[in-house]
Amino acid sequence: MSHTANVTAEEAVHGLSAAQRRFLEGLLPEGDRLFSAEETLVFGTDASRKCGTPLAVVRPTTEAQVVELLRWADAERLPVYPRAxxxxxxGGCVPQRPGIVLSTLxxxxxxDIDEHDFVAVVQPGVITADLQRAVEARGLFYPPxxxxxNISSIGGNVATCAGGMRAVRYGVTRDYVLGLRAVLPGGEVLATGSRCHKNVVGLDLVRLLxxxxxxxxxxxxxxxxLLPLPEATASLLAGFSDLGAAMDAVRNVFAAGILPVALEFMGPEVLDCAALLNDVPWPKTVRAALLFRLDGSRAALPLEVDRLAAAVxxxxxVWSAVGVGRDEEExxxxxRRSINPASFLVKPDKMSDDVTVPRGRLREALEGIRAIAEARSLTILTFGHVGDGNIHVNIMHxxxxxxxxxxxxxxxxxxxDLILSLGGTLxxxxxxxxxxxxxVHRQLSKLERxxxxxxxxxxxxxxxxxxGKAY
Amino acid sequence: MSHTANVTAEEAVHGLSAAQRRFLEGLLPEGDRLFSAEETLVFGTDASRKCGTPLAVVRPTTEAQVVELLRWADAERLPVYPRAxxxxxxGGCVPQRPGIVLSTLxxxxxxDIDEHDFVAVVQPGVITADLQRAVEARGLFYPPxxxxxNISSIGGNVATCAGGMRAVRYGVTRDYVLGLRAVLPGGEVLATGSRCHKNVVGLDLVRLLxxxxxxxxxxxxxxxxLLPLPEATASLLAGFSDLGAAMDAVRNVFAAGILPVALEFMGPEVLDCAALLNDVPWPKTVRAALLFRLDGSRAALPLEVDRLAAAVxxxxxVWSAVGVGRDEEExxxxxRRSINPASFLVKPDKMSDDVTVPRGRLREALEGIRAIAEARSLTILTFGHVGDGNIHVNIMHxxxxxxxxxxxxxxxxxxxDLILSLGGTLxxxxxxxxxxxxxVHRQLSKLERxxxxxxxxxxxxxxxxxxGKAY
Incomplete structure (x- = not known):
């Protein structure tokens, strides 16, 4: 783990003052506030494997406690790092300076899950997949x-505007947040938005958060x-002899007026990597693969699959397979799901990016990344949500x-630099x-910042x- | 027309100073800056029929002119009212205080329309339907x-986050704006967002605008x-004996997992009103109607229409009709389109609102509005985008x-008050x-404002x- 927090030796030694510690002890019962390095260490890192040292970790159970905490922290000028x-x-959750980690778990x-309003109201620590299962049991659908x-929370999804496989057709977290409550520094509670599916009164504070x-x-x-739950889904996995053919298939599908639920891409390095963990069903000539998902009614879906297959x-x-319904699709x-674990068989460390380019620049982006990998004698795994132009770039080392x-x-x-030169985003x-x-300064102007x-x-x-984060 | 602008007699008489007028004459050629009341009057109103008096109207043709104008107006502390x-x-376009009306026409x-990137780049004065026709000719789709x-502009659509019939399935203008350029007071040009379909770098300035x-x-x-253009569309119009039956149909459709492109509602007063202008095909027992649109592939669409019809x-x-393809649907x-012109056969004036409630509160909202109409001996026409909970309320008088x-x-x-009591929005x-x-203060908190x-x-x-607008 690399240690990035700028904790001065003095601060690290002093930590919280006795009065500050007393405040937290008064605010929360034992077990819901942690002070020892043994207990807080794990709250100083996240999946980036960056690491900082929290002065304390608090686990409020009520909004009222969050209000008290943020009123106090603001007066004390103590940084607060929310995490789920x-x-x-x-490194979005890593305490970059000494401060209080606020766990929403x-x-x-x-x-509330309401099948008439088509909304769910949740606290930030709810696991995304738990919510999805709960709403699907009621015939409802939360697409992001x-x-x-399976392990991330709605609070984190909202804080990062998380995307996902289904974004091509259904959009990202932003498109599903109708309202929210947030405690601001100083302790005021901002309640904004509503349960209404449309709302254009005032500046859009919901999407700003x-x-x-x-x-x-x-x-x-x-x-x-929430949306009504589509009756059925189907998937198509297709293997191509090169990147160009795969990109042609993407173009054909969109040109046929098909907007798939998901459209995932796997490059040659990724296919080799996946073959380390799986018995892959395709021949060795497959050097690029596309994985599509469609949804719709049970009656109509086979026809839609036929159209998709024809466009592909x-x-x-050089190879393809279709699965209709969850059991066949799995x-x-x-x-696709094994890429992450398999990647560590290539090298023990990765630098992971999720750059995005305009959809038409994908081929240039993928070829450019491969050239960078070759010049630097590195394996760079590229895969991701090609329907959005969103490429996961994993620099293995x-x-x-x-x-x-x-x-x-x-x-x-x-x-x-390559991605930005193609009009892309970090x-x-x-x-x-x-x-x-x-x-960030390479992408955002001084005016924007x-x-x-x-x-x-x-x-x-x-x-x-x-x-110290974000912008 | 009612006159709402707070123009003092002194300001109205003085108007622009000679120096201010000279600046505008230097900035823009004759014909692109208007000063006389005869020429500017029409730029003081909008479809609200509210009215103000512009000091001048300018019609820049370049961003550079807008930059100069906003640098100058900011220094002069002169209000600027953009309009297309x-x-x-x-009344969003009405100059509420004396100032300069900036027409983007x-x-x-x-x-640019790019079928590889799936984006269109447009200036603010482009007519929405013109853009739609242009992209559809290339197999692309702009849903809002x-x-x-047919008469509104993209600039106005973006400024108001315009919705529309297709919002149920495809969302609103917000969901289609990837990037923008805007001149800020003082003359700086904010270029934010990109041509990428996903982008989460920094605070969301795009959606803030x-x-x-x-x-x-x-x-x-x-x-x-832009999206790929669906191959085909179909519509279903169904008449019911009362509001309750229509609301049951809405519920059945969503429960069947169907997310229609459009789901429009017309109440009894609206049906009577439409009958004044049209030979309506339904029997007199129809007191509520729903109008659905679906889209999809030519092969699969008939099956989807069957499913929709079964749910309805x-x-x-008591009556229904199906149309497949534009000619049959029209x-x-x-x-539905005749409601607005027909409404003026009921009364010469309307107060028009587009309140929205959580989807499950629609019936209460519609019944409550009817009770208000009866108590006040008024005709209130209710119709609109029932799939979003978005009701157009026209108080005829x-x-x-x-x-x-x-x-x-x-x-x-x-x-x-009724709408807000149901958790709705203005x-x-x-x-x-x-x-x-x-x-607005009834809906937004002091903190939000x-x-x-x-x-x-x-x-x-x-x-x-x-x-003087908005919030």
Missing amino acids: RATNVV RMARII DPASQ VGSEGTLGCLTEVTLK RDAAP PLWTI DASVTEEREHALAAKGEVT SGEHGVGLTKAPY GLMAQVKAAFDPHGIMNP | RATNVV RMARII DPASQ VGSEGTLGCLTEVTLK RDAAP PLWTI DASVTEEREHALAAKGEVT SGEHGVGLTKAPY GLMAQVKAAFDPHGIMNP
Whole structure:
């Protein structure tokens, strides 16, 4: 683990004052506030494997406790770092300066699922997949499905505007947040938005908080839009002899007027990597693969699958397989899901990015990334949500080998420059956090960053919310 | 027309100073700046029929001219009122204080339509329907379809976050704005967002500008997301003996997992009103109607229509008709489109609202509005986008009769209170403008309004952009 927090020796030694510690002891019962390094250490990191040292960890169970905490922390000018399951891969949950980590895991109740209003009201600590199962049991559908959905929380999904496989057709977390409650520094409770599916009264504070990476306030409740649950789903996995053929297939599908639920891409390095963990069903000539999902009614779906297959066929796949319904689809998706665990068989460390380019620039982006990998003698795994132009770039390396680490870091900068030169963005769904913060000025103008800083100051005048992150 | 602008006699007489007039004459060629009351009067009103008096009207053709104008106006502390086609029904375009009206109608170029990136780049004055036709000719689809689409502009659509019939399935304007350029007071050009379909770097300035009703800056370019064009559409119009049966049908359709493209409702007063202009095909027993649209592939669509019809049938409609393809569908939609012209056969004036309630509270809202109408001896036409909970409420009256006008105004307040008591919102798609501004404090908290004011101050420190509107 790399240690990035700028904790001075003095601060680290002093920690909280006796009065500060007494405040937290008065606010929360034992077990819900942690002070010892043994207990707090794990709350100083996230899936980025960056690490900071919390002065204390608190686990409020009520909004009233969050109010008291943020009133006090603001007066004390103490940074507050909200977190739930910390699946964030960019260091968004890492305490960059000494401060209080606020875990929302004890605020994890599904408050309401309403099949008439088509909304769910949840606390931030609710696990995304738990919510999905709960609403599906009632014939409802919450589409955002980040790859971390089985372990990530709604609070984190909202804070990062999480995407997922189904974003091509159904959009991202932003598109499902109708209302929210957030405690602001100073302790005021912002209740904004509603249970209405449309609402255009005033500036859009709801979407301003979505994706704000915990820099404006601490979410305590989220109202989410639900859809009717489609009756059936089907998937098609197709293998091509090269990238060009796969990109032709993508083009054919859209040109046929088909908007798939999901459209995932796996490059040659990824296919080799997946073959390390799985018995892959395709021939060795497959050097690029596309994985589609469709949904619809049981009656109509087979016809839609036929149309999709015909559009793909025009790009001459060397292999393909169709699965109708969850049981048949699951094996096709297992390979996609194994990429992350399989990647560590290639190298022990990865630098993970989720760059996004305009959809038409995908081929250039993928070819450019491969050229960077070759020039630096690195394996770079590229896969992801090709329907959105959103590519997961995993620069594999061994961080204990100085030269490899340096090459990987240089490659990350080169990939960033390549993506920006194609009109792309640093992040499609992970956010900026700590790891992309050094690159943000390459994408955002001084004017944009100035406006963002002023907006932040309106919510958080003393800069206590998740400082050092995002923008 | 009612005159709402707070122009003092002194200001109205003085108008622009000689130096101010000289500046505008230097900035723009003759014909692109108007000063005489005869020429400017029409730019002081919009579809709300509210009216103010512009000091001058300017019609820039380039962003550079907008930059110069906003630099100067900010220094002069002169209000600026952006407008395009002024189809706004809430007075959003009306100069509430003496200032400069900035017409974007000479910035009306479709700059780019890209079938690989699936984006369109347009200037603010482009007519929505013109863009739709242009992209459809290339097999692409821009879903937002406000009722005004044949005469309204993309700039206005973005400024109000316009909705439309297709919002049930495809969302609203917000969901299609990927990037934009806007000139801020002082003349800085904010270029934010991109051509990427996903982007989560920094606070969401793009969506902050969407729906901001011209209060933050002047749009000069918008990058919109496009979808593949569905192959075919079909519509179903169903008549029911009462509101309850129609609401049952809505419930059945969603419960069957069907998410229609459009789901429009027409109440009994609206059906009577439509019958004044059209030979309606249904029997007199029809007192509520639903109009659905579906889309999909030519092969699968008939099966989807069958499923929809079956779900509707369970609610015992007394009459129904199906149209497959544009030619067959058109007659079904003519009736819906005739509501606005037909309404003026009932009474010469209307107070028009677009309140929205949580989807499950629709029946209560519609019944409550009818009770208000009866108690006040008024005809209130209710129709709209029932799939979103978005109801158009038209309080018909004769404004020249004092008592009727007063009853109508009282009814508007009562409808507002009813909607808010059901957890609803003042506006689903029109915005606040001038006409709803007196009611905003009933919906937005002091904290929300305070934050909005601070955000506005970051963009527009001297408050010159469309003052007196929205929040």
